[in-house]
Amino acid sequence: MNFVHFATDIAHVSGFSALGLFIGLLLVFGIGRYIGVRWLLATESEHTSAGLLDGAIFGLLGLLIAFTFSGAISRFDDRKEMVITEANAIGTAYLRLDLLAVETQPALRALFRQYLDARLEIYQKLPDLKATEVALVRANALQGEIWSAAVKACEVTGSVPTTNLLLTALNEMFDIATQRTVVALEMHPPTIIYVMLFSLALISAGLAGYTTAGIAKHSLTHMVVFAAIIAITVYVILDIEYPRLGLIRVNSVDRVLVELRKSME
Structure with a gap:
């Protein structure tokens, strides 16, 4: 599936992006300091106005980091x-199977167990792309099987209220599955936001290097710490934005589905 490929690619790129940003910040910091040493402003008024501009840019960077x-x-x-x-x-859909004729229930319950297993595998197998795709295709196929079996079971039962209750519950079950596997992965900030974040971080590093040009003994430690903090912050933002594919996971919440699966035995 294309969206799975896209999300996995983003997860792989985020680590390299953070590393590249760290190196870029160090380079731009050094360039800013070099420029500052050669063209350091002479008057105090000019220096003060430049400081106000620096503060505005750093404030904008902090605001953008907080926003993202x-x-x-x-x-x-x-x-x-x-x-x-x-x-x-x-x-809810599983409980409503009790409304069906007794002889039609076992087959549907077995399909529900298979479906829930497939839904769990979709996220538990990440970032194994092939295994995730197999589970996703299997879950989608089981949706069709469950629907067909449910319609036939409702015909056997012959109760309109039962049909309405069960098919409505199935619709909701399938809708939330679609929302999780497709819509949720597309709910991210526009790319321009990340472009601005990276650009402002580099500009801020250059201004920080320029500002330290007047200091005779410049601390390399401060430069590295500054670059590391910004790069790590950006990486954490990307990792939170695309969970399950990096260090940050939501696997603990899956225990709700795991417990539900156990209750189906």
């Missing part, structure tokens, strides 16, 4: 809530 970090955390929480929502939807 807050948005990533919010979407991270939404994804965890979606796991619980899916568990509730599957659990």
Whole structure:
């Protein structure tokens, strides 16, 4: 699936992007200091106005970091809530199978167990792309099988309220599955936001290097720490934005689905 390829590519790129940003910050910092040493402003008024400009740019960088970090955390929480929502939807549909004729229930319950196993594998197998795609295709195929079996079972039962209740629950179950596997992976900030973040980080590094040009003994440690903090922050933002594919995971929330699967035995 294309969206799985895209999300996995982003996860792989994020680590290299953070490393590249770290190296870039060090280089730009050095360039800024070199320029500052050669063309350091002479008058105090000019230096003061330049300091105000630096402060505005650093403030904008901090605001952009806070904005992207807050948005990533919010979407991270939404994804965890979606796991619980899916568990509730599957659990509700599974309980409504009790409304069907007794002889039609075992086959549908078996399909539900297979479907939930496939849904769990989709996320547990990440970042194994091939295994994830296999589980996703299997889950989608099982949706069709469950629907067909449910329609036939409703015909055997012959109850309109039962048909409405069960098919509505199945619709909700399939909708949240689509939302998790497709829509959630597309709910990210526009690329221009990350372009601005990287650009402002590099500009800020250049200005920081320029500002330290008047210091005779410049600390290399401060330069490295500055670059490391910015790069690590950007990496964490990207990792939160694309969970399960990096260091940050939401596997703990999957216990809700795991417990639901155990209750189906």
